[in-house]
Amino acid sequence: MPRAFLSAVLVTVAALTAAAQPSFEGAAPAAAPIEDASQRRDDYFRRVDEVIDWAAAGGNAKTDDPANLNLAMIAARIVRGQDLPGCSQRVIGMMREPGTGPFWMFPSVCIAYLGRDRLSPEALASIRTAWRTTRQLRGDTENHFVMYYISLFLMAELYPDEPAETWYSGKSSAENLAEARSYILNWIDVTATVGQGEFNTTHYIGEYVIPIQFLANWSKDPAMRQRGRMMLDWLFAELAATTLNGVMRGPNSRTDEGSVIERWNAMASYFSWLLFGNTPPTAGYSGWGLYFAPLAKNYEVPEVIYRIATDRSGDFVQRDRARTRPFWRYSDETSPPVHKTNYLRKDYALGSTRGGRIDPLQSHVWDVTWAEADPRGKHNTLFSLHPHSASEIMQASFVFYPEPMIKGVTFEGKPSYDSPDKVLGSSPYEQVFQDLDTVISLYDIPAGTRFPHINGFFSKDLVDFTEDSSGWIFARGGNAYLAYRPLAPYHWIPYLHYTSGWAKARLDLGGRILTSPHLKNGTIVQAASASEFESFVAFQAAIKALTLSFKLEPAPTVSMTTLRGKKVAFSYGQTPQVDGRAIDYSKWKLFQGPYLNAEIGGRKLSITHGQLERVLDFNTLTVTDRVRETTPVP
Amino acid sequence: MPSLRFALLLVGLLASAAFAAPAPAYDFFLCANLNRNYTIGSKVVANNGVYQRDASGTWQHVGYNDGTITSVAFDPRDRNVMYTSALNGLWRTLDGGHHWRICNDWSMTEARDVALDRNAPDHVYLALPDGIGVSTDRGQTLVRREDGLPARGKYTQVLHIDRTRAGRVFAGCETGIYLTENGAQRWRRVLPTTDTVYDIQQSPHDPRLWLAATHSAGLQRSTDGGNTWEKVASAPSTNPLYNVTFDVTQPQRLAVGSWSLGVLTSEDGGRTWTDRNAGLPAPHHVWRVGIDPAGRLYASVAGQTLFVSADFGRTWQPDTIAAAQVNKFLLVPRNAP
Numbered sequence: 001m002p003r004a005f006l007s008a009v010l011v012t013v014a015a016l017t018a019a020a021q022p023s024f025e026g027a028a029p030a031a032a033p034i035e036d037a038s039q040r041r042d043d044y045f046r047r048v049d050e051v052i053d054w055a056a057a058g059g060n061a062k063t064d065d066p067a068n069l070n071l072a073m074i075a076a077r078i079v080r081g082q083d084l085p086g087c088s089q090r091v092i093g094m095m096r097e098p099g100t101g102p103f104w105m106f107p108s109v110c111i112a113y114l115g116r117d118r119l120s121p122e123a124l125a126s127i128r129t130a131w132r133t134t135r136q137l138r139g140d141t142e143n144h145f146v147m148y149y150i151s152l153f154l155m156a157e158l159y160p161d162e163p164a165e166t167w168y169s170g171k172s173s174a175e176n177l178a179e180a181r182s183y184i185l186n187w188i189d190v191t192a193t194v195g196q197g198e199f200n201t202t203h204y205i206g207e208y209v210i211p212i213q214f215l216a217n218w219s220k221d222p223a224m225r226q227r228g229r230m231m232l233d234w235l236f237a238e239l240a241a242t243t244l245n246g247v248m249r250g251p252n253s254r255t256d257e258g259s260v261i262e263r264w265n266a267m268a269s270y271f272s273w274l275l276f277g278n279t280p281p282t283a284g285y286s287g288w289g290l291y292f293a294p295l296a297k298n299y300e301v302p303e304v305i306y307r308i309a310t311d312r313s314g315d316f317v318q319r320d321r322a323r324t325r326p327f328w329r330y331s332d333e334t335s336p337p338v339h340k341t342n343y344l345r346k347d348y349a350l351g352s353t354r355g356g357r358i359d360p361l362q363s364h365v366w367d368v369t370w371a372e373a374d375p376r377g378k379h380n381t382l383f384s385l386h387p388h389s390a391s392e393i394m395q396a397s398f399v400f401y402p403e404p405m406i407k408g409v410t411f412e413g414k415p416s417y418d419s420p421d422k423v424l425g426s427s428p429y430e431q432v433f434q435d436l437d438t439v440i441s442l443y444d445i446p447a448g449t450r451f452p453h454i455n456g457f458f459s460k461d462l463v464d465f466t467e468d469s470s471g472w473i474f475a476r477g478g479n480a481y482l483a484y485r486p487l488a489p490y491h492w493i494p495y496l497h498y499t500s501g502w503a504k505a506r507l508d509l510g511g512r513i514l515t516s517p518h519l520k521n522g523t524i525v526q527a528a529s530a531s532e533f534e535s536f537v538a539f540q541a542a543i544k545a546l547t548l549s550f551k552l553e554p555a556p557t558v559s560m561t562t563l564r565g566k567k568v569a570f571s572y573g574q575t576p577q578v579d580g581r582a583i584d585y586s587k588w589k590l591f592q593g594p595y596l597n598a599e600i601g602g603r604k605l606s607i608t609h610g611q612l613e614r615v616l617d618f619n620t621l622t623v624t625d626r627v628r629e630t631t632p633v634p
Numbered sequence: 635m636p637s638l639r640f641a642l643l644l645v646g647l648l649a650s651a652a653f654a655a656p657a658p659a660y661d662f663f664l665c666a667n668l669n670r671n672y673t674i675g676s677k678v679v680a681n682n683g684v685y686q687r688d689a690s691g692t693w694q695h696v697g698y699n700d701g702t703i704t705s706v707a708f709d710p711r712d713r714n715v716m717y718t719s720a721l722n723g724l725w726r727t728l729d730g731g732h733h734w735r736i737c738n739d740w741s742m743t744e745a746r747d748v749a750l751d752r753n754a755p756d757h758v759y760l761a762l763p764d765g766i767g768v769s770t771d772r773g774q775t776l777v778r779r780e781d782g783l784p785a786r787g788k789y790t791q792v793l794h795i796d797r798t799r800a801g802r803v804f805a806g807c808e809t810g811i812y813l814t815e816n817g818a819q820r821w822r823r824v825l826p827t828t829d830t831v832y833d834i835q836q837s838p839h840d841p842r843l844w845l846a847a848t849h850s851a852g853l854q855r856s857t858d859g860g861n862t863w864e865k866v867a868s869a870p871s872t873n874p875l876y877n878v879t880f881d882v883t884q885p886q887r888l889a890v891g892s893w894s895l896g897v898l899t900s901e902d903g904g905r906t907w908t909d910r911n912a913g914l915p916a917p918h919h920v921w922r923v924g925i926d927p928a929g930r931l932y933a934s935v936a937g938q939t940l941f942v943s944a945d946f947g948r949t950w951q952p953d954t955i956a957a958a959q960v961n962k963f964l965l966v967p968r969n970a971p
Binding site: 099 | 673674677678698699700702721722725726733734735736739740743744746763764786787789808830832849873874876893894919921936
């Protein structure tokens with residue numbers, strides 16, 4: 001079906017059923033890029049309108065009664081100019097019970113700015129009053145701080161020259177503005193020099209880009225607006241380079257039980273859909289995603305980023321750096337570096353960190369994820385992990401007492417943390433090495449460790465599953481051939497799915513967990529495209545023909561020749577080697593690859609695709625676009 | 635009539651005796667989160683924060699609603715000047731809670747404790763996950779004073795100021811107890827530990843006697859004003875001890891709160907300890923214990939509420955406040971030092 005026709009149909013459907021989510025409910029979009037710039041823009045605007053229409057019609061409230069609308073829906077109605085008196089009344093009502101913390105602050109900022117010349121003075125005053133009377137919690141994570149301080153910055157700009165007693169913080173507008181500005185500048189500087197602590201998040205991307213978009217549009221300070229625009233490019237460039245047909249895969253600093261398995265089902269997919277149009281949006285546009293829509297038409301993703309997101313015709317490797325969540329205690333460093341490897345191909349992608357402690361609760365260390373034409377409901381991923389669960393490790397990152405932590409976090413959006421069959425989280429006893437589409441994951445778990453086993457996730461969506469007598473397990477996911485080699489004996493248990501981090505129950509949707517109760521352990525995964533082999537049998541034969549030796553004592557050790565002909569050697573506790581040369585992680589840059597490049601400490605990101613280049617330079621606050629005469633040879 | 639006259643006289647005497655009775659030397663406060671399972675972004679459904687127990691036994695809310703308040707301190711010159719440590723850092727009011735100010739900027743977060751030097755009451759100390767903040771101007775400005783603390787290992791859970799000397803402060807950190815004797819200009823370690831020190835208390839009866847509750851080093855005692863410490867051999871060290879408290883009414887009575895061990899008490903100055911969990915809801919995970927000015931023992935039981943005992947743990951009754959978690963019990967002297 002021609003894309004233009006499809007778009008027209010979807011627009012019509014959207015118009016007829018304003019409360020529907022046509023892109024969520026309809027067919028999956030094609031992943032291929034759209035060449036025509038005006039068509040891209042039209043499609044983007046149509047998607048934005050779809051979100052606003054849905055929210056203005058009541059969204060999940062399934063009613064147009066203003067009394068049932070949340071702030072996101074009111075924002076959409078303000079954009080549409082729909083029932084503004086009703087919106088004003090609803091805002092006044094909601095401000096009688098304002099929230100506390102960054103998740104309330106940025107929505108209220110959104111209404112305060114959108115409603116400046118639309119809502120009644122009483123409604124605007126009610127927001128301002130709430131910012132005086134209700135103590136706002138700043139939170140304890142990077143995304144909390146970004147939401148909090150950008151919100152505070154914008155409110156202080158909106159209400160300048162007001163005295164300390166008119167703000168919940170007890171600080172004047174000028175003091176609030178200065179503190180918020182200082183934090184925002186520091187966060188950008190840290191991100192542009194050593195990377196984010198919350199990198200490649202499946203959901204929290206929204207909690208960065210939404211307030212940053214507010215900053216880019218509403219700040220009175222042109223320098224802050226420029227920083228906002230540049231950070232949107234920065235974060236969306238990362239999204240583009242780490243997604244497979246719009247779907248975020250591992251590694252992730254923070255994700256949750258649902259999206260680590262159903263990889264598409266994450267707010268990152270909403271942004272891929274909105275900006276790149278290459279995957280369906282999530283249900284309800286991920287809720288928070290609604291707050292991006294009112295200003296979305298003011299931001300159009302640069303073509304170079306769009307191309308990176310939608311071009312999977314060639315294989316590429318990105319080797320990047322980030323950092324861990326801050327460790328307050330029980331660590332020699334506050335925020336050690338994280339080294340990420342991503343290898344993306346048309347049919348699948350592998351990504352990894354080096355393992356160890358990252359975020360004790362929600363990090364995802366490595367996986368191979370395969371492309372699905374329609375990723376909805378698909379568990380299109382394969383990986384293993386040590387299901388580490390220990391209050392001692394959590395104490396490093398959190399200020400709580402030790403014993404209540406494990407149970408406590410299960411009530412705070414991390415329900416699996418106390419479960420031996422969990423498939424989420426990092427472990428200090430896991431070390432990972434990746435070269436192209438080979439991943440070696442080694443485990444050396446001290447005796448007495450809680451959950452002394454490793455779990456391998458095997459999806460319901462794998463086909464041609466074979467436990468070979470050679471010790472390899474073969475399967476096919478989409479157009480990817482997969483080989484998984486457990487290094488110690490194992491058995492199978494059912495996989496029970498959490499639909500999200502807030503799921504109350506686990507669902508038996510199929511799939512299994514390979515569980516291996518051996519302290520010294522390991523996994524080798526090798527992937528290839530089906531198109532590279534005459535048959536699945538031929539792939540299996542190639543894998544079985546690989547030179548491979550391994551041992552588990554005294555330390556897990558693997559030596560092998562990969563499917564790509566590389567001789568790799570990796571021993572737990574040692575630096576991995578490729579073709580006899582040790583990997584020198586100290587030389588890794590902030591970004592290094594065909595698409596994204598930045599030096600550690602450089603404050604400058606070069607984004608390239610083909611002849612296109614955009615350079616974001618925070619040293620000079622400049623954005624430089626360049627079109628090269630010819631495509632450089634990598 | 636004589637009997638009536640006698641009765642009136644008796645009533646008068648009793649009334650005058652009541653008026654003439656010395657006022658309690660302390661007020662009793664707690665810092666509590668009443669909002670169960672709160673996470674950032676969820677709705678606040680209870681009035682959290684600082685409560686004072688009044689003469690009728692009722693807990694009166696003081697200040698603002700914040701479930702993250704970990705501690706409170708008052709200026710002995712003016713009870714209207716009040717400081718709280720909380721998720722946002724250090725909050726201060728100068729007018730009895732009508733107006734509050736966050737004293738720190740973004741570089742200080744998740745404050746664990748606040749302490750005010752009663753001998754230098756403009757000086758306020760703030761325990762932070764990455765060190766210690768100090769104000770010498772009633773919280774108007776805060777700076778880090780960490781000379782002598784290790785670059786790593788300075789996670790600070792608790793601060794306690796020697797009531798006998800200005801500028802003499804103990805800090806319970808990840809790597810031990812640190813002492814400054816010059817207002818945090820310089821710290822030195824007086825007790826090394828491998829895990830966090832959770833509580834430090836000075837005896838109200840003998841200022842040379844100090845106790846500290848630790849994660850893995852059991853209960854520690856100092857009898858020389860905190861210069862040297864020794865493990866209390868009779869107290870268990872198999873599990874983390876969250877806090878320790880003295881009884882202002884009886885020098886020999888001590889109590890310890892522990893998640894795994896519940897409530898432990900001693901009535902002989904720490905020579906022997908008794909499990910006082912009978913009557914508390916199992917599995918008697920205890921956040922904290924406290925003793926009020928009348929010698930009543932309190933236990934904050936996780937997932938339950940606050941319990942009180944009039945017989946030092948032999949029997950327990952639910953208290954009137956439905957606190958999900960008490961972060962601090964605090965006795966505040968009514969009179970300036």
